[in-house]
Every structure is written in structure tokens, then in C-alpha cells.
Amino acid sequence: MDFALTEEHKMVQEMVRKFANEAIPIIREYDRKHEPAPLLPRMAELGILGVGIPVKYGGQGLDYISLGLVCEELEYADSTLRVVMAVHMGLCAQTIFHWGTEEQKQKFLVPLAKGEKIGCGAFTEPGHGSDFAHIQMTGRREGDYYILNGEKMWISLATLADYAIVTVRTNPEAEKPHRGLSTFIVDLHSPGIKRGDIKGKLGVRAGSTGWIAFQDVKVPVENRLGEEGEGFKITMTAFDRGRYTVAAGAVGLIRAALDASVNYATERKTFGVPIGQHQLIKQKIARMARDYEMGKLLYLKAGWQMNEGIRATRMTSMAKWFATEAAFQAAHDAVQIHGAYGFSDEYDVERFFRNGRGSIIYEGSSEIHTLIQADYALGYRRDKPLRIELPPYDPEEWQ
Amino acid sequence: MKIVVFVKVTPDTAATVKVDDSGNVTWGDAPLVLNPWDEYAVEAALQTKEAHGGSVTVVSMGDESALEAIRRALAMGCNDAIRIDDPALAEDDTLSTAKVLAAAVQKIGDVDMVFFGRQAIDGDTGLTPAQTARLLGWPYVGLVAAFRELDADGGTFTAERAIEEGRQVVASKLPAVVSVAKDYGEPRYPSFMGIRKAARAKVPVWSLADLGIEAPAVKVRLTQLMNPPKREVQCEFIEGETPEEIAEKLADKILAEKVL
Numbered sequence: 001m002d003f004a005l006t007e008e009h010k011m012v013q014e015m016v017r018k019f020a021n022e023a024i025p026i027i028r029e030y031d032r033k034h035e036p037a038p039l040l041p042r043m044a045e046l047g048i049l050g051v052g053i054p055v056k057y058g059g060q061g062l063d064y065i066s067l068g069l070v071c072e073e074l075e076y077a078d079s080t081l082r083v084v085m086a087v088h089m090g091l092c093a094q095t096i097f098h099w100g101t102e103e104q105k106q107k108f109l110v111p112l113a114k115g116e117k118i119g120c121g122a123f124t125e126p127g128h129g130s131d132f133a134h135i136q137m138t139g140r141r142e143g144d145y146y147i148l149n150g151e152k153m154w155i156s157l158a159t160l161a162d163y164a165i166v167t168v169r170t171n172p173e174a175e176k177p178h179r180g181l182s183t184f185i186v187d188l189h190s191p192g193i194k195r196g197d198i199k200g201k202l203g204v205r206a207g208s209t210g211w212i213a214f215q216d217v218k219v220p221v222e223n224r225l226g227e228e229g230e231g232f233k234i235t236m237t238a239f240d241r242g243r244y245t246v247a248a249g250a251v252g253l254i255r256a257a258l259d260a261s262v263n264y265a266t267e268r269k270t271f272g273v274p275i276g277q278h279q280l281i282k283q284k285i286a287r288m289a290r291d292y293e294m295g296k297l298l299y300l301k302a303g304w305q306m307n308e309g310i311r312a313t314r315m316t317s318m319a320k321w322f323a324t325e326a327a328f329q330a331a332h333d334a335v336q337i338h339g340a341y342g343f344s345d346e347y348d349v350e351r352f353f354r355n356g357r358g359s360i361i362y363e364g365s366s367e368i369h370t371l372i373q374a375d376y377a378l379g380y381r382r383d384k385p386l387r388i389e390l391p392p393y394d395p396e397e398w399q
Numbered sequence: 400m401k402i403v404v405f406v407k408v409t410p411d412t413a414a415t416v417k418v419d420d421s422g423n424v425t426w427g428d429a430p431l432v433l434n435p436w437d438e439y440a441v442e443a444a445l446q447t448k449e450a451h452g453g454s455v456t457v458v459s460m461g462d463e464s465a466l467e468a469i470r471r472a473l474a475m476g477c478n479d480a481i482r483i484d485d486p487a488l489a490e491d492d493t494l495s496t497a498k499v500l501a502a503a504v505q506k507i508g509d510v511d512m513v514f515f516g517r518q519a520i521d522g523d524t525g526l527t528p529a530q531t532a533r534l535l536g537w538p539y540v541g542l543v544a545a546f547r548e549l550d551a552d553g554g555t556f557t558a559e560r561a562i563e564e565g566r567q568v569v570a571s572k573l574p575a576v577v578s579v580a581k582d583y584g585e586p587r588y589p590s591f592m593g594i595r596k597a598a599r600a601k602v603p604v605w606s607l608a609d610l611g612i613e614a615p616a617v618k619v620r621l622t623q624l625m626n627p628p629k630r631e632v633q634c635e636f637i638e639g640e641t642p643e644e645i646a647e648k649l650a651d652k653i654l655a656e657k658v659l
């Protein structure tokens with residue numbers, strides 16, 4: 001067993017760390033203004049939006065582990081930067097990479113991976129989040145088109161994306177509700193689409209989270225991903241990819257909370273000593289250091305599984321569940337260590353705290369991951385082979 | 400154009416560098432990086448190649464840790480790399496280094512331009528570029544902030560030097576050695592494609608025998624290293640009701656202390 005990162009991984013890490021440092025002052029400004037930070041063009045220019053996709057499809061040819069490392073570095077600066085990777089890469093580009101036909105890959109994946117187009121994943125609806133099988137939005141087949149009607153809600157990058165992966169109900173008569181769903185690649189500039197950003201969010205304030213309304217939107221049949229009725233399965237694999245990025249990002253948030261806390265604890269003095277010398281502060285720091293290592297091992301294992309072509313559903317769920325809860329705890333403790341200063345946006349930890357709260361809800365709430373893990377352990381749940389498996393990482397193929 | 404850029408590996412600028420009890424310089428477990436000034440040299444070399452064609456070879460003298468600097472330069476876009484390493488080079492000074500680097504330029508052959516950073520952030524002498532130029536018998540243009548013209552075929556160029564008094568415009572013949580100032584412009588990020596290439600690159604190692612030279616004599620020896628003495632600094636806040644009053648008090652203080 002080899003725990004070492006490759007030279008390539010280390011250089012990717014270093015490069016994205018540099019970008020993240022550059023982004024921090026911009027993030028602070030936009031988080032305060034509660035407006036999406038204009039960082040997508042820079043991320044595209046640096047190739048970050050193509051990490052996790054082979055070169056022949058417009059990507060950077062870097063493996064799944066690199067994608068995790070990138071997410072960790074991005075969320076060290078701010079969750080909104082990692083959210084971009086979660087939805088543009090995880091939910092959208094990699095889902096097309098997994099399920100798309102060669103034509104779909106050439107048409108949609110190439111511009112996405114090059115960062116010329118931005119992608120998102122629109123699954124949640126106003127009435128249905130965790131209970132995804134019962135979503136209401138419909139797609140009615142008419143000749144060579146499907147006509148989409150309904151609304152998606154809480155969609156990251158809703159107002160910035162060009163393409164969305166959208167899952168809708170195409171067969172209301174299906175015996176089991178989840179069998180009646182199909183997934184589409186939708187051009188968000190199509191007639192009949194309205195969208196907007198949600199205001200008053202607790203966190204991810206420097207990013208876009210919004211709604212997308214569809215009224216009689218015509219989507220050509222050739223934009224359907226996979227078969228009709230395969231939408232539920234496809235969406236679940238999209239979540240595998242999204243969750244992986246969220247897990248890795250949360251590990252970055254733990255590190256950010258830890259670094260900020262260590263800095264503060266060695267400088268702030270109470271009762272004549274740096275607060276780092278008080279046992280109760282040590283306990284919080286120790287927990288952050290431990291959770292950082294544990295979260296990292298979990299997501300790297302999931303990344304390794306994907307590289308090897310091993311199904312990573314169970315591992316990504318576990319990594320996401322653990323790391324997001326640990327990240328929120330770390331941010332909470334970091335605020336506490338900063339005392340009253342932690343309660344102010346003069347320090348970054350209050351932003352970590354607000355951002356960390358969201359990850360426990362999206363990409364499968366902690367409750368849902370608890371159920372998933374219990375069901376795997378109890379044998380109530382097992383991964384069945386998919387019609388198409390996620391392509392493993394192949395250094396030759398991907399160049 | 401055939402371009403060579405010399406780089407050095409140094410401790411990260413964020414590292415706390417100090418002299419330990421046994422008199423050695425240490426920087427804890429801070430990472431080693433491409434000397435920050437050399438990033439500007441790599442940028443200038445790459446831009447010159449992009450404008451006039453040819454190739455950029457990155458060369459570093461040092462043990463395996465020099466690969467950190469070499470890989471970074473490759474990831475930024477250099478075409479190939481050479482590392483110079485030899486047990487006989489354990490001790491060096493700027494002149495002995497320059498002799499080795501000049502020999503490397505000769506061995507590479509037909510080089511049109513050699514780029515250096517203005518200085519290395521560790522030794523901070525800034526001597527090696529000029530010494531290398533002298534040994535090659537080539538013109539040396541230090542602290543280049545911009546190239547105005549460069550005629551590769553005619554073998555001439557005009558550069559702006561960033562000097563204390565302002566900008567100085569210098570015309571020179573090629574081949575030449577230049578050092579690059581910060582004013583040249585922000586160095587680029589390494590690209591992911593570059594990273595992939597750099598991570599896999601097999602960097603050839605040249606020994607003194609490969610260069611056809613003996614170990615150059617070292618003329619400067621460091622006899623002792625010590626931490627700078629701690630300075631007692633007294634800080635006084637000047638207070639007042641209005642900015643004018645504060646400024647007046649400050650001016651009086653400055654005159655009283657004979658700062659001006």
C-alpha cells in the first residue's frame with residue numbers, strides 16, 4: 001500500500017493552492033455583497049474546469065484523485081469555488097462522460113471540459129429533495145422532441161450555467177415512480193426557460209444558487225442521456241460524482257479552520273498564556289487535526305476506487321457524510337476559539353461556519369447518508385452493475 | 400532562438416530561516432520552491448520563445464532537490480531540462496557556479512540568449528548572471544524590465560532596464576546574458592498539461608566530466624553564520640485631537656530625533 005501522492009498530484013495541488021490564495025480577497029468582497037464572485041473565467045483559463053476529464057474530450061487528462069485534491073484546495077479558500085467543481089464537473093460534465101454517446105460527448109462535454117461552457121445539475125424541486133423518486137417536473141415526448149414543464153429549485157450555478165443535466169418524469173404511469181424518470185442535457189438558453197438567484201442565503205454567498213422554471217421547453221431526443229426510464233439511476237451516479245467533490249472540499253474546509261485556529265491560538269493570550277495552552281482549546285485543535293486526516297483518507301480511497309474502476313457509491317457517501325459533519329464541527333470550534341472576533345467577518349472563520357452548514361444538507365443530507373450506510377451494513381442495499389460503468393482512469397487513454 | 404534559463408531551488412519565502420546551534424542554516428520543513436525571482440526569468444524566456452520561435456532549456460545546478468525548481472519551470476512551458484550535479488561541487492561560490500554554468504552553455508551549443516532571475520532569495524548576491532556573462536565573453540544586460548525590439552536574425556536587441564533612477568534603455572548584440580526584474584510582469588501559472596509533462600520528465604544529469612571541466616576553485620568561504628542580533632524596538636504612538644495636530648507632533652519628533 002502506497003500513501004504517497006505522485007509528483008503530478010503534488011504539482012496540481014500547488015498550482016490550485018496558488019489560485020485559491022489569489023481568490024480569497026475577491027471572495028471576501030463578494031461574500032459580503034452576497035453576489036456571485038466573477039471567478040469562472042479565471043478557473044476556465046487555468047484549466048481547472050477540465051480536471052477529471054480525458055484530453056480527447058477537452059479535459060486536462062488528470063485523474064479522479066486530482067479532482068479531489070483540487071476540490072480540497074478550492075474549498076480551503078471558499079466553498080463556492082468547490083461548488084463550481086461539484087456541479088460543473090461532478091453533476092454535469094462527468095455524468096455526460098459516464099453516460100453520453102460519442103456525439104453527446106463531442107457536442108456538450110468538449111466545450112464544458114474546456115471551460116467554454118458552464119454546466120450544472122438540476123434535480124431538486126420545490127416539493128422534492130431527498131425524496132427524489134417522486135419529483136413532479138414532466139417531459140412529454142412529441143415526435144423528435146420532449147416538451148419539459150416544471151420547476152427546479154436550489155440549483156447551484158442556476159444563473160451562470162449554459163447547460164444543465166435535468167431529470168424529469170417522462171412516464172407518469174410507471175409501476176414504480178423511480179422507473180418513470182429520464183435525464184436530459186438541456187441548453188439553458190432555450191426558449192421557455194426562466195431562472196433567478198435565491199437571496200438571503202445563510203452561506204455560499206459568493207456563489208449562485210437559484211431556481212430554473214421550464215415552460216414548454218423543447219429538447220431534442222438526441223439530448224436524452226441514456227435510455228428512457230433510466231433517469232433515476234443516472235441521477236444517482238451523478239450524485240456519486242458530486243458527493244466526491246463535496247467530501248474532498250469539506251476536508252479543505254477542515255484544514256482552513258485548523259490553520260486559522262492554530263494561528264489564533266498561538267497569538268491570543270488569556271490568563272497569561274497563549275490560549276493554545278489551555279486543554280479545552282487543545283481538544284478542539286486535536287479534533288480538527290484528526291478529522292482532517294480521516295476525511296482525507298476517506299475521499300482518497302473513493303478517488304482511488306474510481307481510478308481503478310471500482311464502484312465508489314458506498315465510499316463517496318461515507319466520505320461525504322463524515323467530512324461535511326466534521327467540517328461544520330471544525331468551523332464551529334474555530335469560531336469559538338476566535339471568541340468574539342470569530343463572530344465578525346473580520347476573520348474568515350464565520351464564513352467557514354456559514355458555508356459548512358450547507359454541505360450537511362445538499363448532495364444527500366446527513367440523514368440520507370446515515371440510512372445509506374446502515375442499509376449497506378445490514379445488507380439491505382447492494383450495488384448492482386450498471387448498464388454502463390464509469391470509465392476508470394487510464395493514463396494512456398486519458399492523455 | 401535557442402534559449403537557456405538558469406534556475407535555482409530555494410526555501411519558500413514564507414519559511415522561517417535561521418541558523419541552528421550547529422551553525423547551519425535551516426528552514427524547518429518548509430517546502431523548497433523555484434526561486435521566486437527565477438519565475439520572472441522563466442516567464443521572459445518563454446515569452447521570447449513565443450515571439451521568436453525556438454526552444455527554452457531550463458538548467459539548474461544542484462542535488463535532487465533542484466528538481467522542484469526544474470519541474471516548475473517545465474510545467475510553465477520550458478521545452479527540456481538539464482540538471483548539473485557532481486560530488487566535487489559540494490562546495491561552491493558564485494564564481495565557481497558561474498564557471499560551471501558557462502561550461503553548460505558551451506556544451507549545449509549555439510545558444511542565443513541566457514536568462515537569469517535578478518538574484519536568488521537565499522544567497523541574495525545577484526552576482527552569478529554577470530559572472531557567467533563575463534566567462535562566456537558575452538554582453539550582460541541586468542534587471543531587464545521589458546524588451547523593446549529583438550531581431551533574432553540580425554542578432555540585436557534593445558531592452559529597458561529597471562534601475563533605481565528609473566528606466567534605462569540598452570542596445571546589445573546577441574548572444575547575450577540577461578537577468579530579469581520583477582517589473583517584467585507576473586509569471587504565468589503552470590498549466591495542467593505542463594504539469595503532466597513535467598511530472599513524467601526524465602531530467603538528464605550532467606557531471607563535471609560531461610562538461611569537460613575540473614571542479615572550479617572556490618575563492619569565497621563562509622567562516623561563520625549567525626542569526627542577526629535581536630533589536631530592541633520601542634514603539635510610540637503619537638496621539639492628538641486632529642490629524643493636523645498629530646502630523647505636527649510627528650514632524651517635531653522627526654526633527655528632534657534628527658531623522659531628517
Ligand SMILES: Cc1cc2nc3c(=O)[nH]c(=O)nc-3n(C[C@H](O)[C@H](O)[C@H](O)COP(=O)(O)OP(=O)(O)OC[C@H]3O[C@@H](n4cnc5c(N)ncnc54)[C@H](O)[C@@H]3O)c2cc1C
Nearest residue numbers: 121122123124128129130154155156358361362363365367
Ligand atoms: C447551497 C445549496 C446548493 C444546492 N445545489 C443543488 C444543485 O446544484 N442541484 C440540485 O439538484 N439540488 C441542489 N440543492 C438541493 C439539495 O440537494 C437539497 O436541499 C437536498 O437534497 C435536501 O432536500 P430538501 O431541501 O428538499 O429537504 P427535504 O428532502 O425536504 O428534507 C428535510 C429534512 O428531512 C430529512 N429527511 C428527509 N427524508 C428523510 C428520511 N427518510 N429519514 C430521515 N430524515 C429524512 C432531511 O435529511 C432533512 O433534514 C442545493 C441545496 C443547497 C442548500
Ligand SMILES: Cc1cc2nc3c(=O)[nH]c(=O)nc-3n(C[C@H](O)[C@H](O)[C@H](O)COP(=O)(O)OP(=O)(O)OC[C@H]3O[C@@H](n4cnc5c(N)ncnc54)[C@H](O)[C@@H]3O)c2cc1C
Nearest residue numbers: 268269270271275278279280281336337338339340341343
Ligand atoms: C454578539 C456579542 C455581544 C457582546 N456583548 C458584550 C457586552 O455587552 N459587554 C461586554 O463586556 N462584552 C460583550 N461581548 C464580549 C464577550 O463577553 C466576549 O467575547 C467573551 O467574554 C469572550 O472573550 P473574547 O472574545 O475576548 O475571547 P477570549 O477570552 O480571547 O477567548 C478565546 C477562546 O479561548 C477560550 N479560553 C479562554 N480562556 C480559557 C481557559 N482558561 N481555558 C480554556 N479555554 C479558554 C475561550 O473560551 C474562547 O474560546 C459580546 C460578544 C459578542 C460576540
